[in-house]
Amino acid sequence: KAGVTQTPRYLIKTRGQQVTLSCSPISGHRSVSWYQQTPGQGLQFLFEYFSETQRNKGNFPGRFSGRQFSNSRSEMNVSTLELGDSALYLCASSLRGTSGGPSTDTQYFGPGTRLTVL
Amino acid sequence: GESVGLHLPTLSVQEGDNSIINCAYSNSASDYFIWYKQESGKGPQFIIDIRSNMDKRQGQRVTVLLNKTVKHLSLQIAATQPGDSAVYFCAENNRAGGFKTIFGAGTRLFVKA
Numbered sequence: 001k002a003g004v005t006q007t008p009r010y011l012i013k014t015r016g017q018q019v020t021l022s023c024s025p026i027s028g029h030r031s032v033s034w035y036q037q038t039p040g041q042g043l044q045f046l047f048e049y050f051s052e053t054q055r056n057k058g059n060f061p062g063r064f065s066g067r068q069f070s071n072s073r074s075e076m077n078v079s080t081l082e083l084g085d086s087a088l089y090l091c092a093s094s095l096r097g098t099s100g101g102p103s104t105d106t107q108y109f110g111p112g113t114r115l116t117v118l
Numbered sequence: 119g120e121s122v123g124l125h126l127p128t129l130s131v132q133e134g135d136n137s138i139i140n141c142a143y144s145n146s147a148s149d150y151f152i153w154y155k156q157e158s159g160k161g162p163q164f165i166i167d168i169r170s171n172m173d174k175r176q177g178q179r180v181t182v183l184l185n186k187t188v189k190h191l192s193l194q195i196a197a198t199q200p201g202d203s204a205v206y207f208c209a210e211n212n213r214a215g216g217f218k219t220i221f222g223a224g225t226r227l228f229v230k231a
Contacts, residue, residue, distance in 0.1 A: 033219070042221060042222075043221040045220070090162070106152060108164060109161035109163070
């Protein structure tokens with residue numbers, strides 16, 4: 001079974017621009033979560049989508065948004081990029097919510113998109 | 119607030135020795151815990167998990183121990199190998215407010231040959 005895929009793997013943007021990142025979850029997984037990873041802050045939760053609805057949200061400004069499509073693929077968008085947005089953006093998928101028990105809550109991560117804002 | 123923390127940011131061990139990576143969590147409502155391994159340039163990889171109704175779980179060369187009394191989690195790696203060098207994260211799942219996973223800061227494990 002193919003793992004979580006993310007595109008693009010690397011991205012360079014300038015301040016003020018916007019960016020869209022894409023994530024394809026493991027087949028059958030309906031939950032997709034996004035994280036920002038930086039050396040100083042570690043893994044920070046952005047949001048989670050399940051069945052095309054945002055189910056949970058972290059403490060990030062409104063410049064960070066996302067969506068999920070009917071095939072569970074997800075995109076996240078960052079508008080008006082700032083230097084501090086430079087980070088590795090990770091997507092994780094899981095079965096959570098589709099069957100009972102915490103064993104289905106395991107998240108499987110993609111390789112990430114490395115975003116550099118100049 | 120909720121937090122998952124690690125006692126040691128870096129750990130250096132000799133190849134063949136056992137490694138122990140520790141983690142503290144503060145939310146007693148968390149019911150599921152996971153350890154991830156992240157190698158350079160890759161996303162975190164699932165290693166092992168444990169439910170809150172267990173205190174020990176073993177995998178291949180890895181064991182996770184959960185002490186709910188002191189809210190402590192540990193990952194033990196037996197016969198550590200150079201390929202084990204990575205950053206290890208503990209994570210907790212808390213169903214309050216929806217499915218939410220909180221990650222610790224991470225511990226970097228160096229394995230000396």
